[in-house]
Amino acid sequence: MSDSPSAPLTTADGVPLKVSLRRASRRLKIKALLLVSPLLAFLIIAFVMPIFDMLWRSVDNPEVSNALPHTVEALENWDGESLPDEPVFAALAQDLKTGQEARNLGLVSSRLNYEKSGMRSAVMGTARRLSRIEPPYKTALIDANDAWGELDTWQLIERESAPYTLSYYLAAVDMQYTPSGEIVEVPDYLQIHLALFWRTFWMSGLITLLTLVLGYPIAFLLANLPARRANLLMILVLLPFWTSLLVRTTTWIAILQSQGVLNDVMVALGVIADEMRWQMIYNKTGTITAMTHILLPFMILPLYSVMKTIPPSYMRAARSLGGKPFLSFRRVYFPLTIPGIAAGGILVFILSIGYYITPALVGGQSGRFITNYIAYHMQTSLNWGLAAAIASILLFVVIVFYMIFNRLIGVDKVKLG
Amino acid sequence: MAIPSYATRGERIWHYVFLGLCSLIFLFLVGPLLIIIPLSFNAEPYFTFSEAMLSFDPAGYSLRWYEDFFTSSEWLNSIKNSFIIGISSTVLATVLGTIAALGLSSRHMPARGLIMALLISPMIVPLIISAAAMFFFFSKIQLAQTYLGVILAHTALGIPFVVITVTATLSSFDTTLIRAAHSLGASPTRTFFKVVLPLVTPGVVSGALFAFITSFDEVVVVLFIAGPEQRTMPIQMWSGIREQISPTILAVATMLVLLSMLLLATLEMLRRRSERLRGMSPG
Structure with missing residues (x-):
């Protein structure tokens, strides 16, 4: 003990120990950061x-603001109640002329067409006939295409001249702007996305439940067998886990299709008539069967690692205290496995709502997920803004579930194989 | 799981019913993978067993789909691409991931949870979302439809697996072993090669295997960002399944099942080796 407690401890070269320690730990911190x-x-x-x-x-x-800059500027003083005046039409004619020469009207015409059908031909058609159009532009343009005489066309252009838009998100949840700017649902026959979101969620929920029902007994068996035999049986769980996703999907096509193995067996056994073969693939059944098979190991592995930590003496104690087998299981064993159920359940659910390949290959029309629509808008309809909006909504849902997972289990605890 | 001696008759019956149920679930897990093996030797272009196959007539079996595979330049080219992309991205992911894992396992790592969450995110974000995002971004910076683009994308997808396995190995690494080696007179280099490396290698190798299989099996990202030149084997299978379904796919699938068996055996060997080295299990 030092005589004067106020004097700070120092290292050999006279630097206070605290400073030296802080310096050393900062150096280690920087080193760790540099490695990462x-x-x-x-x-x-x-x-x-x-x-x-x-x-x-x-x-x-x-x-809109890129392709029609003059129109947008001229519309700034417009009251939005009646058709705009001649200067706005003149500005539009000028913008279309410039755009036609630079050949960059494609983007704006499809952009407007997402919101109001007929706008593509209005923009492109008018631009093509521009050389024959003389002032006054207002009557000439309305003659060229009726759309320019409609109030909602101008309201649309004014609304979409803003640098940011919510219309992709609205479209992603089957809503739209009315011409006056209110948000309403799209007509029934155009609603597709919300139904697909719900289908993705309920089918994923069902798949999660099925993997739980099938995975629980297997995890229980593996956790209670002697190590040597458990390891052997574990291979049967890990083999599908390690096998290519496409291979597993292919085998379900081979088994379930109408000329496939299962139907052939049923026909040979006389269970069903040859012309009454079951339709088990290219529909919801196909997606659910194949995905339950593919995701089952992701349920078994977390369940197993939780069950492994439950001492078998607990069940014996429950029994010796007079609990009937089912009661002992329900009151003692099952509650202890709930963390495993939560981990496996969230994992399977997260993986399932993001699946694309399997629903696309075996889901047909009725077994498709929202992910298939992201791909559709990316590759076929080429509405990338909408694809990005749907993907962002899905990403948000996944992140929420992932945070719950992280809070409950912690990502470092994830074991692979 | 032996039946205890105090079990009632009802429990005994339940025990056997339970075992029966488990066998059925195991059949569901592995059966589909095994059924395609004989199907791939079908002499007919069908996805099901022909009469001749069921009566074990040798004429019902053939290697024509394997021949088809090994003589098709499209398939061989796609395998070559898969290996080029798989190996490059594995090397990149393993090097970057292992170095980062060294930092992450340090006690002094600031914001560890946040950084870990970021490094794991490619595993959590659904592939279709990563694919869409990379497609938008890579097209902008001229990386779409190039080998480099696909390799970088696959590296990102493989990184979480390397980081997870290597940090797990490092966290159970007993640092007193290093001091012990020093006290027994080993030089730092000798300590690294004789003590540290053998203990860490199994983790690094299994991380690399995970990264490789992730790339080797990946369809969605390649589907979006690769051009026709970077066609990989999963893409070839994908279009085979969608367009002209031929049993050649079953032959490929069979070979891939065998590959995954091989991989599984390697991983199991690595696990045992690392347990033995740590003295966690005898022999």
Whole structure:
């Protein structure tokens, strides 16, 4: 003990110990950060920036203001109640002329067409006939295409001249703006996305439940067998886990299709008539069967690792205290496995709502997920803003469930194989 | 799972019913993978067993789908692409991931939880979303439809697996072993090669295997960002299943099942080896 307690402890070279310690720990901190930084930089460029770019794209709205700058400027003083006056039409004619020469009217015409059908031909058609159009532009343009004589066309152009838009998100949940700017549901016959979101959620829920029902007994068996035999049987769980996703999907096509193995067996056994073969694939049944099979190991592995930690003496104690087998199981064993059920359940659910390949290959029309619509808007309808909006909504849902998972279990606890 | 001696008759019956149920579930798990193996030797272009196959007539079996595979330039080219992309992204992911894991397992790592969450995120975000996002971004920076683009994308997808396995290995690494080696007179280099490396290698190798299989089996991202030149084997299978379904796919599937068996055996070997080295299990 030092004589004067106020004098700070120092190292051999006279630096106070506290300072020296802080310096050393800072050095270690920097070293640790330096080790992580290359990977962090890589992931930010290759993964995080693309994700943010997608989020940005779901609200980004440059088409109208880029292609029709003069029209947008002329519309600034417009009251929005009646058709605009001659200067606005003149500005539109000028913009269309410039756009036609630069050949960049494609984007804006499809952008407007998402919101109001007929706008593509209005823009492109009018632009093509522009050389024959003489002032006064108002009557000439309305002659060229009726759309220019409609009030909602101008309300649309004014609304979509803003740099950001919510219309992709609205479209993603089957809503739209009315011409006057209110938000309403789209007509019934145009509603597709919400129904697909719900279908994705309930089918994923069902798949999660099925994997739980099938996975629980297997995990229980594996956790209670002697190690050597459990390891052997574990191979039967890990083999499908390690096998290519496409292979597992292919085998279900071979088994379930109408000329497939299962139907052939049923016909041979006389269970069903040859012309009454079951339709088990390219519909909901196909998606649910194949995905339950594919995701089952993701349920078994967390359940197993939780059950492994429950001492068998607990059940014996419950029995010796007079509990009937079912009661002892329900009151003692089952509550202890709930963390495993939560982990496996959330994991399977998260994986399931994001699945694309399997529903696309075996789901037909009725077994498709919302993910298939992201692909559809990316590749076929080419409405990338809408694809980005749907993907962002799905991403949000996944992140919420992931945070629950992380809170409950912790991502470092995830074991692979 | 032996039946206890105090079990009632009802419990005994339940025990056997339970075992029967478990066997059925195991059949559901593995049966589909095994059924395609004989189907791939079908002499007819069908996805089901022909009469001749069921009566074990040798004429019902053939290797024509394997021949089809090995003589098709499309399939062989796609395998080549899969290996080029798989190996490059595995090397990249393993190097970056292992170095990062060294930092992450340090006690002094600031914001560990946040950084870990970020590094794991490619595993959590659904593939279709990553694919869409990378497609938008990579097209902007001219990386779409290039080998480099696909390799970078697959590296990102493989990184979480490397980080998870290597940090797990490092967290159970007993640092007193290093001091012990020093006190027994080993130089730092010798300690690294004789003590540290053998203990860490199994974790790194299994992380690398995970990263490789992730890339080797990946369809969605390649579907969006690769051009016709970077056609990989999963893409070839994907379009085979969608367009002209031929049993060649079953032959490929059979070979892939065998590959995954091989992989599983390797991983099991690595696990045992690492347990033995740590003295966690005898022999």
